[in-house]
Amino acid sequence: MELTRLPLLKSALKSRYPQLAVFIVMLVGYIFAILAGLIGTPVGSHNFSIVFVWIGWWAILILVAVPFFGRGWCAVCPIPLPGEWLQRGAILSPPDKKPKWLNLRVPKMFRNIWLQNISFLLLALFSSVLLTTPNITGIILAAMLFTAIGLSMIFERRAFCRYLCPVGGFIGLYSQTAPIELRINDKQVCAKCEGKPCYNGNEKGYGCPWDVFPGGLTKNTYCGLCMECLRTCPHDNIALNLRPFAADLAKPSARMDEAFKAFIMLGSAMIYAGVLLGPWGALKDAAYNVGSGAWFVYAAAFLAIIFVVLPGTFRLMIFPSPIGRGAALSPSKGAGVRAFAALSNSLIPLGLMFWVAFSLSFVLTNASYIFAALSDPLGLGWNLFGTANIAWQPILTSILAPAQTLSLVGGLAWSARTAQRSAQEAHVSSVPVVVYCFIVTAFMLWLLL
Amino acid sequence: MNRPELLARLLIIAGILLAVGAPLYLWSRTPLIHARMAEAGGWTPDVLQAEVGKPLHLKITSDDVVHGFAVGQMDMQSVDILPGKVADITLTFDKPGTYTFYCTRWCGLNHWRMRGTIEVSGSLSDPSTRSGQRPEPGAVPLYVSLRLDLDAPHDAPSIPPNKPSAVNGQQFTDELPITNYQFSDYYRSHSPYQVFTDLSTTPLTESQRWDVVAFLWQSNTTPESLVNGKRLYAQNCAACHGENGGGDGVFADDLTTAGESSMQTMAGAMDMAMQAPTDFTDPRRMLGASPALLQGKILRGGMGTGMPMWGSIFTEEQIWDLVAYLYSFQFEYHP
Numbered sequence: 001m002e003l004t005r006l007p008l009l010k011s012a013l014k015s016r017y018p019q020l021a022v023f024i025v026m027l028v029g030y031i032f033a034i035l036a037g038l039i040g041t042p043v044g045s046h047n048f049s050i051v052f053v054w055i056g057w058w059a060i061l062i063l064v065a066v067p068f069f070g071r072g073w074c075a076v077c078p079i080p081l082p083g084e085w086l087q088r089g090a091i092l093s094p095p096d097k098k099p100k101w102l103n104l105r106v107p108k109m110f111r112n113i114w115l116q117n118i119s120f121l122l123l124a125l126f127s128s129v130l131l132t133t134p135n136i137t138g139i140i141l142a143a144m145l146f147t148a149i150g151l152s153m154i155f156e157r158r159a160f161c162r163y164l165c166p167v168g169g170f171i172g173l174y175s176q177t178a179p180i181e182l183r184i185n186d187k188q189v190c191a192k193c194e195g196k197p198c199y200n201g202n203e204k205g206y207g208c209p210w211d212v213f214p215g216g217l218t219k220n221t222y223c224g225l226c227m228e229c230l231r232t233c234p235h236d237n238i239a240l241n242l243r244p245f246a247a248d249l250a251k252p253s254a255r256m257d258e259a260f261k262a263f264i265m266l267g268s269a270m271i272y273a274g275v276l277l278g279p280w281g282a283l284k285d286a287a288y289n290v291g292s293g294a295w296f297v298y299a300a301a302f303l304a305i306i307f308v309v310l311p312g313t314f315r316l317m318i319f320p321s322p323i324g325r326g327a328a329l330s331p332s333k334g335a336g337v338r339a340f341a342a343l344s345n346s347l348i349p350l351g352l353m354f355w356v357a358f359s360l361s362f363v364l365t366n367a368s369y370i371f372a373a374l375s376d377p378l379g380l381g382w383n384l385f386g387t388a389n390i391a392w393q394p395i396l397t398s399i400l401a402p403a404q405t406l407s408l409v410g411g412l413a414w415s416a417r418t419a420q421r422s423a424q425e426a427h428v429s430s431v432p433v434v435v436y437c438f439i440v441t442a443f444m445l446w447l448l449l
Numbered sequence: 450m451n452r453p454e455l456l457a458r459l460l461i462i463a464g465i466l467l468a469v470g471a472p473l474y475l476w477s478r479t480p481l482i483h484a485r486m487a488e489a490g491g492w493t494p495d496v497l498q499a500e501v502g503k504p505l506h507l508k509i510t511s512d513d514v515v516h517g518f519a520v521g522q523m524d525m526q527s528v529d530i531l532p533g534k535v536a537d538i539t540l541t542f543d544k545p546g547t548y549t550f551y552c553t554r555w556c557g558l559n560h561w562r563m564r565g566t567i568e569v570s571g572s573l574s575d576p577s578t579r580s581g582q583r584p585e586p587g588a589v590p591l592y593v594s595l596r597l598d599l600d601a602p603h604d605a606p607s608i609p610p611n612k613p614s615a616v617n618g619q620q621f622t623d624e625l626p627i628t629n630y631q632f633s634d635y636y637r638s639h640s641p642y643q644v645f646t647d648l649s650t651t652p653l654t655e656s657q658r659w660d661v662v663a664f665l666w667q668s669n670t671t672p673e674s675l676v677n678g679k680r681l682y683a684q685n686c687a688a689c690h691g692e693n694g695g696g697d698g699v700f701a702d703d704l705t706t707a708g709e710s711s712m713q714t715m716a717g718a719m720d721m722a723m724q725a726p727t728d729f730t731d732p733r734r735m736l737g738a739s740p741a742l743l744q745g746k747i748l749r750g751g752m753g754t755g756m757p758m759w760g761s762i763f764t765e766e767q768i769w770d771l772v773a774y775l776y777s778f779q780f781e782y783h784p
């Protein structure tokens with residue numbers, strides 16, 4: 001269903017003003033979160049930066065935005081805005097012909113999501129501290145903002161969002177499951193279009209900030225839903241569509257950076273569940289005491305699980321015999337790698353549902369902190385909205401276990417269905433993938449319940 | 450530059466200024482006293498200024514765990530300081546001097562180090578309102594006037610086989626010349642063992658003499674004193690010395706470990722056992738200690754052993770109540 005057929009919605013998306021209003025609110029909130037982290041109470045549960053970023057924002061992102069709107073968050077994210085405005089030298093006006101800054105192209109070796117994989121893992125390794133320490137959160141938020149500004153001065157378009165943002169990588173991966181997509185209506189129109197203003201910009205708007213040619217879009221992963229192409233397309237050939245969930249996974253990607261992103265997210269969800277929700281004090285201590293010997297062991301184990309155990313087991317299961325593994329390497333090495341990467345796409349729905357199940361747990365447990373932090377965001381004793389003294393209380397705890405179980409079992413079924421299709425494309429059996437998904441789901445269930 | 454662009458820029462600049470300026474301004478206008486575990490800095494600031502008769506408004510928050518706030522030698526309820534929350538406290542002083550404020554919650558091993566001072570200037574506002582606030586400086590504690598060496602060994606050479614009973618002791622007192630022993634001055638300056646020795650001229654057996662000592666110790670206190678002493682003990686002493694006085698409080702092991710590690714750097718200069726909290730159930734130790742000696746130890750503290758000085762916190766009356774309660778670990782008092 002083409003949503004852009006709705007005149008009101010289409011004009012709202014084409015106009016810059018509604019988006020600008022959201023941008024300003026988001027930017028003000030983001031800067032306030034940085035400041036709250038730096039000058040507010042160091043008690044995370046009472047600091048705006050922790051409560052609104054890691055509880056409020058995270059809940060909206062993982063439970064609503066990503067599953068239903070894909071990169072919907074990226075469309076309103078404030079992090080790239082100051083850099084982008086400086087890069088363009090304007091906020092609303094059409095761009096100058098001559099670039100204001102270096103405007104370099106990102107080197108080819110970095111035009112993938114490996115840097116995003118690394119940046120996510122760097123934050124993940126420090127997450128116990130990051131998620132609980134306001135000033136660390138403030139510093140990281142500020143670092144992301146200034147890094148985005150710096151990269152906008154050096155490289156063209158949104159280099160930070162596309163290649164470095166630790167959050168953007170997994171949002172892109174999981175946006176393939178969303179029931180919403182931006183696509184073109186007619187390929188022939190794009191093929192004949194002169195100047196490709198959707199990519200290069202024109203007097204009505206900017207060239208795709210995400211370095212994507214909409215005419216070639218086949219999946220959501222790298223489209224930031226910024227709507228610039230909707231504004232610049234002279235042929236009204238851009239459409240925002242409603243579609244079935246996970247439509248992009250019908251034609252799985254064969255990229256190793258994306259394949260490993262799937263393992264990183266799957267493994268991180270399990271490790272977080274163990275560290276943050278599990279009963280193991282020693283594990284929590286190891287994760288929290290950054291720089292200690294125990295932390296180095298924890299970090300090594302974290303990386304080993306993500307880069308060796310999970311993908312290694314997966315590979316052994318889908319190519320069980322030495323002959324099969326040999327075939328995966330040589331002489332048809334490329335085919336084997338492609339099969340590995342394509343089949344790992346089956347883990348995307350499961351990974352998303354792992355994160356949903358994990359997030360439900362701590363969001364429902366900690367959501368009540370939002371009321372107190374709303375009235376006293378810096379922990380200075382204010383009571384702006386009369387909610388400062390609302391005591392912490394877990395909410396909807398009775399539905400937590402069933403909801404988590406449903407998420408995980410649903411994710412397993414979803415991944416199994418995806419595996420069937422991917423295996424068919426890769427000409428291998430889907431059974432090992434389904435068994436693999438079953439094993440990790442059972443493990444996650446044990447961790448959460 | 451067209452108007453929409455100009456307006457957008459102005460809006461964004463205003464938004465950024467609002468996001469940065471408003472919280473910074475309000476933050477700078479809200480001075481807080483921060484409570485952190487002693488290892489992380491204790492109270493910040495730890496020196497406050499006040500004037501006699503003028504209310505001192507304090508906003509206190511905890512940056513880590515639950516702490517408590519109270520001012521020593523002042524008649525006030527301690528206030529809990531919760532993490533991330535702000536407690537509003539108003540104090541009014543009617544006498545000048547230096548007051549000690551301290552943490553009243555067992556926040557960590559060095560909980561007792563969480564202290565600060567309030568320097569109150571001005572002159573005595575109302576000489577009649579002295580009760581409940583710190584005494585005049587210059588009053589000499591009993592242990593000083595008795596010239597007691599607080600660190601000298603004071604173990605009792607012999608101890609009773611069973612816990613002496615005040616009830617049993619009372620039945621012998623009618624026939625004995627013990628009036629002198631019942632004076633407060635005598636009681637406070639003598640250890641139970643000394644009284645036990647003084648009673649050796651009587652025809653009582655050793656066990657009976659210990660029972661009489663128990664009776665004398667109870668007759669020098671009141672049920673109210675014991676209740677107050679018990680409350681003070683539970684709040685301030687039990688963390689190290691244990692709820693039942695056995696030297697086995699929640700911090701006892703940590704204190705011993707800290708003592709062992711400090712020994713490694715101090716080349717044996719300090720007795721390692723000094724770091725372990727005193728066991729008040731040990732009769733040899735307690736029956737050899739006079740109330741004045743215990744008063745001195747509480748007032749002065751343990752001088753490097755981990756035992757804090759309480760002279761600036763407790764009133765003299767509170768210390769005697771506490772001393773009276775400590776002996777209840779040795780004697781069976783009748784209800």
